Amino acid sequence: MRLEKVVGHRGAALRAPENTLAGFREAAALGCRMVEFDVRLSRDGVPVVFHDDRLKRVTGAEGAVGETPLADLKALDAGSHFSPAYKGEAIPSLAEALALLAELGLGFDLELKADPGREYPLAEAAAALLERRWPGSLPPPLVTSFEPLALAALKARAPALARGYLVEVLPREWRSEVERLGAVAVICNQRLLSREALRAVKSAGYPLLVYTVNHVERARSLVADGVDAIISDMPDAILAAL
Numbered sequence: 174m175r176l177e178k179v180v181g182h183r184g185a186a187l188r189a190p191e192n193t194l195a196g197f198r199e200a201a202a203l204g205c206r207m208v209e210f211d212v213r214l215s216r217d218g219v220p221v222v223f224h225d226d227r228l229k230r231v232t233g234a235e236g237a238v239g240e241t242p243l244a245d246l247k248a249l250d251a252g253s254h255f256s257p258a259y260k261g262e263a264i265p266s267l268a269e270a271l272a273l274l275a276e277l278g279l280g281f282d283l284e285l286k287a288d289p290g291r292e293y294p295l296a297e298a299a300a301a302l303l304e305r306r307w308p309g310s311l312p313p314p315l316v317t318s319f320e321p322l323a324l325a326a327l328k329a330r331a332p333a334l335a336r337g338y339l340v341e342v343l344p345r346e347w348r349s350e351v352e353r354l355g356a357v358a359v360i361c362n363q364r365l366l367s368r369e370a371l372r373a374v375k376s377a378g379y380p381l382l383v384y385t386v387n388h389v390e391r392a393r394s395l396v397a398d399g400v401d402a403i404i405s406d407m408p409d410a411i412l413a414a415l
C-alpha cells in the first residue's frame with residue numbers, strides 16, 4: 174500500500190460524477206495522487222465501479238446493480254445526475270477503471286461492496302483483475318470493505334494485497350478483527366471518531382484514514398491529531414489547505 178495524505182472520495186464526488194472515468198480524470202487534474210472508489214458485481218459477475226446497491230440515485234434506472242447484466246449497466250447514464258455536461262458518462266467496469274488509473278499513475282483505495290452471499294466471487298473477481306491489470310511498478314493498492322466476509326475472502330484469495338479495515342465506529346474488538354483479517358490500515362467515519370479511538374489506532378501503529386471530510390478546518394485538525402489520510406469529495410480544497 175502507498176498512502177497519500179489526501180484521497181479523492183469516489184474520484185472527486187463534488188467536482189465530477191462519482192465513480193466515473195471522468196471523475197478519476199478530474200481528481201488527477203486537481204492534483205490528487207490517490208482516489209477511493211466502490212466496486213460491486215453485475216448480475217453476470219463482472220466487477221463494476223458503483224456505490225449504491227440500487228441504480229436509481231445515480232442513473233435514474235430501476236433495479237439493483239447485482240441484478241443487472243453488464244451490457245445493460247453500460248447503457249445507463251451515470252453522469253447527468255451530476256451535471257448535463259457529463260451526460261452519457263458510463264458506469265466503468267473495474268478493468269476500464271484500472272486502465273485509466275494506470276495511465277494517470279493514480280493510487281487507489283478500492284472498496285468492495287458485496288451483495289450478501291457474493292463476498293467470495295467479488296473478492297475473486299477483483300483480485301484476478303488486480304493481478305492481471307495492475308503491474309507491480311504502479312502504486313500498490315489498498316482494498317477495503319465494511320464486510321468482514323469480503324476481507325476474509327480477499328485474504329484467502331490474494332493474501333499479498335493490502336487490506337483496510339473499514340468501519341463507521343471503531344468497535345471494542347477492533348484489534349482482534351484487524352489481526353484476524355490481516356488488515357494493514359484502519360478507515361473510520363470522521364464524524365464518529367473519538368479521541369480515544371484515534372489514539373488507540375495510532376498507538377497500535379496502524380495508518381488511520383478518515384471519511385468523508387469536506388471542511389478544511391476539520392481536515393487540518395484531524396491531521397494535527399495524527400490522522401494519516403483524509404478522504405474527501407473536494408480533494409483540491411483539502412490539498413490546498415494542508
Ligand code: MG
Pocket residue numbers: 209210211284
Ligand atoms: Mg466507498
